[in-house]
Amino acid sequence: MSRANLAAAFAASNQHVSPFLVLGDPTPEISFQLAKAAIELGATMLEVGIAFGDPSADGLAIQRANLRAMNAKATTPVAFSIMKRIHAAFPTIPMNLLVYGNLVHAAGFERFAREAVESGASSLLVPDLMFEEGEELRAVCKTVGLGHAELVGPLSEPKRIRKLAAAVDAYLYLVAFQGVTGARTGAADSIRELVHRTASGVEVPVCVGFGLSTREQIAAVFEAGARVAVVGSYLATAIEAGVNAGPLGDGAQVLAKFRAAFAPLVGAVAQ
Amino acid sequence: MSQESILSPRKGAFGAYGGRYVSELLVPALNELEEARRTIVRSSAFKKEFRGMLRDWAGRPTALTYAPNFSKLCNLHVYLKREDLLHGGAHKTNNVVGQGILAKRMGKTRIIAETGAGQHGVATAMIGARMGFETVVYMGARDVERQAPNVKRMQLCGCTVVPVTTGSQTLKDAINEALRDWTANLGNTHYLLGTVCGPDPFPRLVRDFHRVIGKEARAQWAESVGDLPRAVVACVGGGSNALGIFKAFVKDAGVDLVGVEPGGHGLESGAHGATLLRGTPGLLHGARTSVLQDEFGQILEPHSVAAGLDYPGVGPEHAYLRDTGRARYTSVTDDEAIEAFEILARTEGIIPAFEPAHAFAYLMKAVALGDYEAGAKILVNCSGRGDKDLDTYRKLYGHRLAGAGAKMGPLS
Numbered sequence: 001m002s003r004a005n006l007a008a009a010f011a012a013s014n015q016h017v018s019p020f021l022v023l024g025d026p027t028p029e030i031s032f033q034l035a036k037a038a039i040e041l042g043a044t045m046l047e048v049g050i051a052f053g054d055p056s057a058d059g060l061a062i063q064r065a066n067l068r069a070m071n072a073k074a075t076t077p078v079a080f081s082i083m084k085r086i087h088a089a090f091p092t093i094p095m096n097l098l099v100y101g102n103l104v105h106a107a108g109f110e111r112f113a114r115e116a117v118e119s120g121a122s123s124l125l126v127p128d129l130m131f132e133e134g135e136e137l138r139a140v141c142k143t144v145g146l147g148h149a150e151l152v153g154p155l156s157e158p159k160r161i162r163k164l165a166a167a168v169d170a171y172l173y174l175v176a177f178q179g180v181t182g183a184r185t186g187a188a189d190s191i192r193e194l195v196h197r198t199a200s201g202v203e204v205p206v207c208v209g210f211g212l213s214t215r216e217q218i219a220a221v222f223e224a225g226a227r228v229a230v231v232g233s234y235l236a237t238a239i240e241a242g243v244n245a246g247p248l249g250d251g252a253q254v255l256a257k258f259r260a261a262f263a264p265l266v267g268a269v270a271q
Numbered sequence: 272m273s274q275e276s277i278l279s280p281r282k283g284a285f286g287a288y289g290g291r292y293v294s295e296l297l298v299p300a301l302n303e304l305e306e307a308r309r310t311i312v313r314s315s316a317f318k319k320e321f322r323g324m325l326r327d328w329a330g331r332p333t334a335l336t337y338a339p340n341f342s343k344l345c346n347l348h349v350y351l352k353r354e355d356l357l358h359g360g361a362h363k364t365n366n367v368v369g370q371g372i373l374a375k376r377m378g379k380t381r382i383i384a385e386t387g388a389g390q391h392g393v394a395t396a397m398i399g400a401r402m403g404f405e406t407v408v409y410m411g412a413r414d415v416e417r418q419a420p421n422v423k424r425m426q427l428c429g430c431t432v433v434p435v436t437t438g439s440q441t442l443k444d445a446i447n448e449a450l451r452d453w454t455a456n457l458g459n460t461h462y463l464l465g466t467v468c469g470p471d472p473f474p475r476l477v478r479d480f481h482r483v484i485g486k487e488a489r490a491q492w493a494e495s496v497g498d499l500p501r502a503v504v505a506c507v508g509g510g511s512n513a514l515g516i517f518k519a520f521v522k523d524a525g526v527d528l529v530g531v532e533p534g535g536h537g538l539e540s541g542a543h544g545a546t547l548l549r550g551t552p553g554l555l556h557g558a559r560t561s562v563l564q565d566e567f568g569q570i571l572e573p574h575s576v577a578a579g580l581d582y583p584g585v586g587p588e589h590a591y592l593r594d595t596g597r598a599r600y601t602s603v604t605d606d607e608a609i610e611a612f613e614i615l616a617r618t619e620g621i622i623p624a625f626e627p628a629h630a631f632a633y634l635m636k637a638v639a640l641g642d643y644e645a646g647a648k649i650l651v652n653c654s655g656r657g658d659k660d661l662d663t664y665r666k667l668y669g670h671r672l673a674g675a676g677a678k679m680g681p682l683s
Contacts (some may be wrong), residue, residue, distance in 0.1 A: 053438060053569050056447040056556070057294045057454070063437050076567045101292050102554040106568025109276045127294050128554070132281045151295040155457075164295075175296060179455030 002087070003147045005094040006122040006170055009045055010205055015222045017266050018045040020098070020209070020232030022065040023082045024074020025051070026243050030251035031074070034239070034258055035086045041259065042266035045094045046086070047209075047230050050079040052100040057127045059182030061233040064240060076103055076112075080119040087120025094122040096149065096170065096207075101129045109140045116146055123147030123170035131164055138167065149207070154178045154194055158201055165202035171228060174198050175210040176221070182211060182233045191217060192224040199225030215264055231265055238262075276552075280559050280587075283471025286594060288561075288587035291470040292554040297450070300457040303377070305472045311376050312369075312479070324368050325483065328401065329358040333484075335491035336653075340618035341631070346638045346645045350496065351653040352488045352516060355623060361655030362484060362512045363394040367463060369480030371398035374461035381405040381460040385449045387414055387442030388578030389421025390624075390655065391465030396430035398463075406430040409448040411441040418578065421659060439572050442582055446556050466509025467586030470557030474586055481515025488650060489519045501643060502527035505652040506629040507600065508544065508580035510589045512654035521597060530589060531629045533575030534602035544573035546585040547593050547600040555584040561593070576605035576667070577625035579655075603632040609668055611635055612657060624655035625663070 009016060019038045024031050035046055051069035055062060074082075083095060097116055104112045104126060116124060124146050129137065131150055141148040147170030152161050155178055165172050176191050191208070199206040208221045209230030218229045238261035242254030280290025291301060311317050325331040334353040342349045354362035374382055382404045386392030392408040399406030408425055412434040415422055425432050438444035446469075453462040467474045467481075485503075492500060503520050505513035507530035520526045535543030543549070546561050553562030555570060563571040563583040575581045592598035603611075608625060611632035616622045623631060630651050637643050657664075665672075 054443060054447055054555070056450045057296070059451070060437065067438075070569070075569075102562070102564065102568040102570070104568075105276045105278065105552075105554050105559075106564060106566065107276075109278075128292055128557075130291055130293055130295050130298055133278075133290050133292055135281075136276070136278050153296040155299045156295065178296060178457070180451045 002095070002117060002120050002122045003145055005092055006147055008092065009094050010227060013044060014227055016045040016228045017043060017218060018047050018096070018207070018228050018230045019043055019235050019262060020047040020049065020230050021235070022049045022051055022062065022069045023079035024069035024072050025065045025236070025239060026068045026248060026254060027072045027251070028074055028078055028082050030248070030254055031069070032082055032085050033251055033255055036089065037255055037259055038262060039090050039093055041263050045096065045228060047096045047098055047232070048083060049098040050076055050103055052103055055100060057180055059180040059233060061236040061240070062181045065236040068243065076107060080115055083119035083121065095120055096123045096125065097121040098125045098127060101126050104137065109137050110144070113140045113144045113146050117144050121146060123149050125149040125151065125173055127151055131167065149173050151175060152198065161198060162201060165204050168204055171205040171207045172198070172202060174206050174208045174226070176208050177211045192220045195221045195224035195226050215267060218265055231262070235261055278559060283475055285474070285588045285591035287552070288559050288590040289471055289474060290559050291557060292559060293470045293557045294454065296454050297457070297470070300453060301470055301472070304476070307373060307377050308472050308476055311373055312476070317372060317376065320372050321369055324372065325365065329364045329368055330356065331483065332487045332491070333357055335488060335495065338619045341615055344614065344618065345634045347634060347643060348646060348648040349634055350492070350500070350648070350650050351621070352484060352650060354484060354512065354652060354654045355621070355656035359394045359397055360658060361390050361394070361624065362481060362515060362652070363391050363465065364397070365483055365515070366465065366477050366480045366511065367394040367398040370461065370463045370476070371402050371404070374404065374463065375402055377461065379404070379459060379461040381407070381456065382463045383407045383409065383449050383452050383460055384463045384465060385442065385445040386410050386465065387445065387581055388659065389414070389418040389425070390579055390659065392430070392432070393421050393424045395463050395465070396425040396428035399430055400428040407433060407452070409433050409435050409445040409452070411439070411445050412436045413440040414442065414445070414578065418659070420662065441572070443556070443570060450556070466511040467514050467588060468509045468556055468558060468560070468584055474558065474588055477511055478514045478518065478588065481511050482518050484512065484515035484652065485517065485519025488516060492650060496648060499523050499526050500650040501647040502529055503650045504529045504531065504630045504633060506531045506580060506626045506654065507547065507585065507589060508533065508577070508582050508626065509584070510586035512652050514586060514588060516650070516652045517592070517598060528592065528598040529633070530598055530600045531633045532600055532602040533577055533580040533629060534604040535574040535576070537604055538602060542574040543602070544575040544580050544582060545602045546573070546583065547589060548602055550585070558584070558587045560584050560587040561590040576608060576663070577629065579624070579626045580629065601633060603629050607632040609664070612664070613671070616657070621653065622657035623653050624657045625660045627652060627654045
């Protein structure tokens with residue numbers, strides 16, 4: 001079962017740089033190529049999202065990534081088919097799925113969770129389903145063997161962080177900034193402090209995201225105790241630059257921009 | 272193809288609807304607001320300030336007006352609750368006064384809001400000016416263009432209007448953007464949501480600030496008409512004016528509660544905003560409610576000639592009232608609403624907003640549909656005045672004035 005991939009990855013290493021990719025951005029085919037490129041460059045985990053038209057927790061870069069995928073008709077079934085391809089090519093790489101609540105709700109919790117598992121997902125994070133409203137979905141995840149993750153933020157109380165940590169079986173996703181997704185520069189010190197405060201109080205792996213864009217930031221979050229660093233908006237911006245560079249064709253420009261952005265970040269992992 | 276998700280909202284549930292479907296990052300803000308709702312809003316000091324400001328600044332109570340000529344046309348006795356006479360020109364002012372006082376007492380210095388047609392934006396800008404808040408209103412870029420006069424009114428009151436260029440560039444995207452702003456600035460900022468939608472506690476908070484509509488109408492009715500109305504009718508977009516007038520009559524089993532949704536170009540055309548008639552359960556903007564969406568859960572773009580009804584969701588309490596059968600929902604098309612808009616102006620000298628024109632349009636066919644016996648006494652919420660719609664009217668329906676020129680005279 002794919003959930004085991006996550007446990008195996010955490011057993012193998014304490015530091016995972018995970019790109020976040022909206023499935024189908026900018027096309028289903030190039031999206032697969034991007035995932036492949038990321039893994040070949042050294043990503044040991046993937047966070048993948050299904051495009052949604054109203055991504056209210058995301059900043060502009062990811063909003064536009066969602067829009068590009070929707071324009072490429074990357075519906076939920078198409079997204080699952082891309083995941084299946086990734087999983088077939090890289091069967092041990094954990095894929096953590098991030099999906100807005102209404103897509104899961106519309107499919108039916110149980111059917112969605114089963115299809116996610118069949119498509120190779122290791123875990124599920126629904127960013128707009130706060131803990132108290134998530135009981136039914138957590139139960140379904142447990143039944144079908146899909147790991148589940150919860151979000152915490154800079155303003156989450158220590159008591160609440162412990163409560164959520166006790167309920168997850170994949171990881172705790174720490175949002176490094178109070179706000180929406182988007183690459184930010186600097187601020188390494190404040191992130192380090194926040195990550196340390198969060199990670200030191202819980203047993204489960206802590207994954208940090210929302211705004212990471214430099215090797216220094218990633219090194220800082222690992223040093224502070226994070227076990228996964230997710231890079232999203234920064235890569236979405238690189239993909240967009242590739243899309244804007246000329247005709248899409250086989251995606252060579254997109255892949256080049258993506259590789260150029262991602263390669264230095266993977267180097268942040270202590271070898 | 273889609274299957275039902277078994278889901279019971281925990282926070283602020285209306286049966287299977289409501290709840291708090293938001294990011295964990297917004298939880299501190301919603302907890303703070305709920306605490307303020309339970310303590311500040313219930314305090315006598317708050318109630319006194321709210322009542323005083325509604326009276327002295329907003330102009331309450333609004334009149335209950337019998338419409339003799341329109342009544343004859345409908346073969347009914349029609350009484351209008353005149354929210355069009357409220358300061359700002361619509362019921363929206365009740366809510367911004369309540370939330371403005373609340374935000375002040377919570378120590379917030381900045382208010383943000385979403386707006387579609389601009390009515391809630393204008394109301395927010397007015398209260399922002401009056402109470403000294405820094406005020407930012409998010410408005411879809413397409414709406415900024417369509418509703419230029421309201422943009423000017425907001426700016427005149429010192430408010431910053433931010434055009435939202437993402438998504439479909441309309442109301443739903445403005446709400447997404449306001450939620451993003453709130454998430455990043457929740458320390459000093461209150462999100463002054465404009466209708467009975469959104470995560471708990473907004474649906475209850477906004478509804479309670481509009482209860483004054485129904486309370487007043489009920490007392491005025493008892494004084495000048497007598498028995499209870501046969502039905503209370505209101506248009507439904509997000510649903511705040513309807514809930515505001517319905518709530519005072521929910522316990523009166525003999526009183527029909529009728530919500531009129533925007534049928535746009537007709538329910539079969541797909542170009543409508545009839546969320547309760549044609550929506551399915553979904554999670555939108557923080558609540559489980561009836562939503563216009565495709566089979567995969569992508570939100571659909573609604574259509575209505577009335578920008579204030581042009582929303583793909585609806586207040587969760589309406590979905591509950593529909594399911595329990597306590598309220599009934601119907602729809603009229605754009606064309607029917609525009610005809611009622613013209614007729615009310617011509618017969619009563621009252622130019623309603625396009626939104627309540629939907630309620631008037633329903634009344635014009637209610638007897639023919641067999642919904643009510645001739646001569647039944649009906650209370651209808653005239654939720655706003657039509658000044659804001661004149662530009663749209665002239666653009667889309669100006670030819671009707673030209674054709675009827677001899678009879679009706681020129682518009683200007």
